[in-house]
Amino acid sequence: MWTLLLLLLPVAAASGWWLAKRDDKRRTRSGFEFSSHYFKGLNYLLNEQPDKAIEVFIRMVEVDSETVETHLALGSLFRRRGEVERAIRIHQNLIARPTLSLQQRSQALLELGQDYLRAGLLDRAESLFQELIERNEHVGNALHLLLDIYQQEKDWRQAIASAKKLQTLFGEDTRGMVAQYYCELAEQALAGADDRQAEQYLRQALDTDENSVRASLIEADMARRAGDYKAALRALERVEQQDSDFLPEIIEPLRDCYSRLGREADMVDYLRRLSSQHKNISLMLALADALRRQYGDAQAEDFITAQLRNRPSVRGLDHLIEVKLSHADAEVRDNLLILKDLTSQLMCNKPLYSCTQCGFAGKALHWQCPSCKRWNTIKPLQGVEGD
Ligand SMILES: [Zn+2]
The missing domain is CATH 1.25.40 (Serine Threonine Protein Phosphatase 5, Tetratricopeptide repeat)
Known part of the structure; x- marks a missing residue:
């Protein structure tokens, strides 16, 4: 009081x-x-x-x-x-x-x-905010509050309409947000097994925001499910231009596509180029894996050791130990296992993603921050410590 x-x-x-x-x-x-x-x-x-x-x-x-x-x-x-x-x-x-x-x-x-x-009386709140907009009073505030309601209700069509109004009337850049709403609609369509509708939403997402990584990832998923691995690769390879921070997200699907197409050697080349242009430990480790499969343990070990010298990281070390473990004799193996235990412990409590706005950190990728509710603010971590 x-x-x-x-x-x-x-x-x-x-x-x-x-x-x-x-x-x-x-x-x-x-x-x-x-x-x-x-x-x-x-x-x-x-x-x-x-x-x-x-x-x-x-x-x-x-x-x-x-x-x-x-x-x-x-x-x-x-x-x-x-x-x-x-x-x-x-x-x-x-x-x-x-x-x-x-x-x-x-x-x-x-x-x-x-x-x-x-x-939580969302219907009543909604009609009041709409009344204000009709009367041309507090329009900006009312639109933001309506957005809040539509997001809670997952009414993405209405959310798109309000966000677009904010852009036209007040010049707020809501493109990234609107693209996310289209992606939400695409996910809903996919849940209802309506692939054609989902494709349309994804196109609208990319028309609104050409850097929508999420749209590319969903498109790649759909193409893989349909068995069109070339189309999936095209969608995945867009991510480098869209937002290179998200490159770790494409590694798994990329591996799947290249291996189904029987083009592992191309994958090594692609990862080598990405890895040389973007300092990212996930990419480095993916390349090490690809080298190991393609050319054997010795190549992978040399590569990781050289990388670790330039950029020490727990994850890199952990990976090196894993490669070495596969061909170590009994005595060395015991020592390596102790080390491996240590690196695993160091990594297991580390968050993989964090919000660039409020600092929220977690192990799952959210397109909307669960803490500050902003869109497109959560990124994969890639610092030496984070990785
Ligand atoms: Zn946040």
Whole structure:
């Protein structure tokens, strides 16, 4: 309760300052009433009786419609504290006042919509935000809040419409987000075994954002399932231009495609080129694996050892031990196993992905950060430590 009180004090001070600015006659008439009610309300808050305090504040609106700002502040404070029902009561009461100016009413509607959103009453929140957009009030805020609702409901078509409006009306770059929504739609279509529809969504994703790695990965998956490994390779090879940070994601499907096409030697060449242009331990290890399969253990060992000298990494070391283990005699093998145990332990608690915006880290790739809810901010880690 103390936090709420402390937060309200500036509101009280600001109201006092504002009252002082009014002409003398009005100040004596309405200013006195304002403060007596106000402090009565504060007193209830102080005594941890928020419902009685709300009664007082609600009566205040009847006395003086210019205390609306205080109500708005109080309502949003209750919401931020998680006391959503109280926030809703305050804002609903405000909206019911016939004396409210248009601007105050739309502000109260925006607040009430956010209360509903917080309370999980998504339908009610949605219709309030749509009303605001129709009336051309708080359009930017309302669109962002609608996006929040549509994402929660996984209503990607509506999300696309709102995000596109944000781009047209306010110049916000929502292309990356919209492409993700199209990818979500493609995944839904795939879940319903509608491959043709999925292809259309993927095309729309790439039309919106040509750097949509996710669209390329889904396209490659679909092509592999259909047995078209050449098409899958074309989709996978796009990722280098789209966002080279995601190259570790293409290694497994790439290996599958090249091996089904019987083109392992081409894979070595491709990985060699990628590895020379992008400093990435996952690529280096994939190349080591390919070398090992193609030319044997000795080649792979030499390659990893040379790489480790340039760029030491636990994962590289772990890999080298694994290659050595395959042809070690019994005594060396015991020692290697101890080392391998150590490197495995060092790696097992390391996150593989992290959010570039909020620092969230985890072992799975999310296209939308579970923590800050932004899209396209999670990347595979590739530092020496991370790998
Ligand atoms: Zn984040």
